[in-house]
Amino acid sequence: GAGVSQSPSNKVTEKGKDVELRCDPISGHTALYWYRQSLGQGLEFLIYFQGNSAPDKSGLPSDRFSAERTGGSVSTLTIQRTQQEDSAVYLCASSANGEKYTFGSGTRLTVV
Amino acid sequence: GDSVTQMEGPVTLSEEAFLTINCTYTATGYPSLFWYVQYPGEGLQLLLKATKADDKGSNKGFEATYRKETTSFHLEKGSVQVSDSAVYFCALSYGPGANSKLTFGKGITLSVRP
Numbered sequence: 001g002a003g004v005s006q007s008p009s010n011k012v013t014e015k016g017k018d019v020e021l022r023c024d025p026i027s028g029h030t031a032l033y034w035y036r037q038s039l040g041q042g043l044e045f046l047i048y049f050q051g052n053s054a055p056d057k058s059g060l061p062s063d064r065f066s067a068e069r070t071g072g073s074v075s076t077l078t079i080q081r082t083q084q085e086d087s088a089v090y091l092c093a094s095s096a097n098g099e100k101y102t103f104g105s106g107t108r109l110t111v112v
Numbered sequence: 113g114d115s116v117t118q119m120e121g122p123v124t125l126s127e128e129a130f131l132t133i134n135c136t137y138t139a140t141g142y143p144s145l146f147w148y149v150q151y152p153g154e155g156l157q158l159l160l161k162a163t164k165a166d167d168k169g170s171n172k173g174f175e176a177t178y179r180k181e182t183t184s185f186h187l188e189k190g191s192v193q194v195s196d197s198a199v200y201f202c203a204l205s206y207g208p209g210a211n212s213k214l215t216f217g218k219g220i221t222l223s224v225r226p
Contacts, residue, residue: 003157033213036141042118042218043156043201056213091156099144099214101154 002026004104006092012110013082021077021107025094029102032075034067037106038091046090049075050098082111113140114215116202121220125192133220135176135202143204145169145178145185145215150199157185159200194224201209 005024011061013019025032034046036052045059049069060066064082079086119134137145147159147169160169165180174189185202202217 031212035214035216040218043203043214043216045213045215048213059151059213093156095207095212098207101158101214105155 002044004092004094004102005033006090006104006107008107009105010108010110011110012112013070015084015111018078018080019082019109021079021109023075023077023092023104025073025075025092025096026102027073029094029096030072031096031098032069033093033101034075034077035091035093037091038087043091046077065095077110084111087111113206114143116204116215116217118200118202118217118220122223123220125224125226126225127194127196128191129224130218131189131192131196131222133202133222135187135217137183137185137186137202137204139183139204141206143206145176146203146205147174147176147185147187147201148201148216150201150219156201159210191223192222194226197222197224 007022032049036044047067048056064080067077078088087110089108091106093103095100095101115138117136131220146161148156148157150156160171162169162178168177177186199221200221201219203214205214221226
């Protein structure tokens with residue numbers, strides 16, 4: 001597509017529920033990144049996929065967070081047993097060569 | 113590890129005022145440096161970048177110079193406009209390749225009054 005598409009744009013969930021956030025990158029972009037934007041915390045790196053290489057999961061804050069990327073395209077970020085501190089905007093970005101990123105508009109997650 | 117520190121915000125300026133937003137970094141290698149901007153209701157987008165020491169990035173009247181000696185990448189604009197109101201993020205990366213993830217500062221909100 002023309003840009004990075006994320007869905008849903010907004011998600012309200014109850015504490016303890018699981019959520020899935022989707023990212024559809026620009027076609028042909030081999031690199032895909034997930035970031036979390038929390039109030040007062042800036043942008044925090046979560047996970048990075050590059051082609052068929054093992055993902056860099058070094059930013060995932062706990063084992064409740066996981067992500068996969070199917071067929072080198074769409075990615076899903078899953079948060080299990082959500083907590084209130086998980087409330088944030090989750091941003092996805094893709095890149096053709098690791099230099100020029102295109103960011104999606106994000107998913108605003110609110111855990112109540 | 114690598115980190116980026118931005119000055120505390122928010123910043124409020126009158127139109128046509130001079131803008132400086134400070135950014136310093138700590139890095140184990142020789143990263144590329146970036147400024148990203150997030151306009152209200154829009155996604156994050158690249159404003160400018162510099163890939164090596166003494167390089168100057170510029171775009172839309174904004175400039176930043178990669179200063180290795182002071183590990184800084186301060187953003188400047190000579191005359192801000194209301195349309196510059198946004199959140200500004202300083203960032204670094206070692207891309208392309210395996211280390212291409214961006215490390216961001218906390219961001220600073222700029223509001224420009226007419």
